[in-house]
Amino acid sequence: xxxxxxxxxxxxxxxxxxxxxxxxxxxxxxxxxxxxxxxxxxxxxxxxxxxxxxxxxxxxxxxxxxxxxxxxxxxxxxxxxxxxxxxxxxxxxxxxxxxxxxxxxxx
Numbered sequence: 001x002x003x004x005x006x007x008x009x010x011x012x013x014x015x016x017x018x019x020x021x022x023x024x025x026x027x028x029x030x031x032x033x034x035x036x037x038x039x040x041x042x043x044x045x046x047x048x049x050x051x052x053x054x055x056x057x058x059x060x061x062x063x064x065x066x067x068x069x070x071x072x073x074x075x076x077x078x079x080x081x082x083x084x085x086x087x088x089x090x091x092x093x094x095x096x097x098x099x100x101x102x103x104x105x106x107x
Contacts, residue, residue: 010045011048014045020041023039023040028102031100033056034055034091035104036082047073051075062077062079087102
């Protein structure tokens with residue numbers, strides 16, 4: 001538990017402190033009104049994704065950490081879970097129905 005907390009904090013500092021190369025974003029369209037611009041930091045102490053979520057005028061940035069998954073990758077952040085597999089993804093936002101996401105061309 002303590003080790004996991006340290007890994008999460010080190011990853012946060014690596015990303016926010018500019019110690020890691022900023023990866024090329026992967027953009028997703030989720031449903032009709034939600035877009036994600038996601039930066040996958042696979043070289044961090046604990047792999048993470050910086051998720052920029054846009055829904056109309058509402059924008060939110062969430063740092064989500066990779067957690068064990070049977071297939072694909074699963075990232076969990078505050079009130080948000082993103083599952084990715086190939087060019088498809090699923091966004092689960094607390095209190096809302098899950099959204100199917102598709103990678104936008106050019107990624």
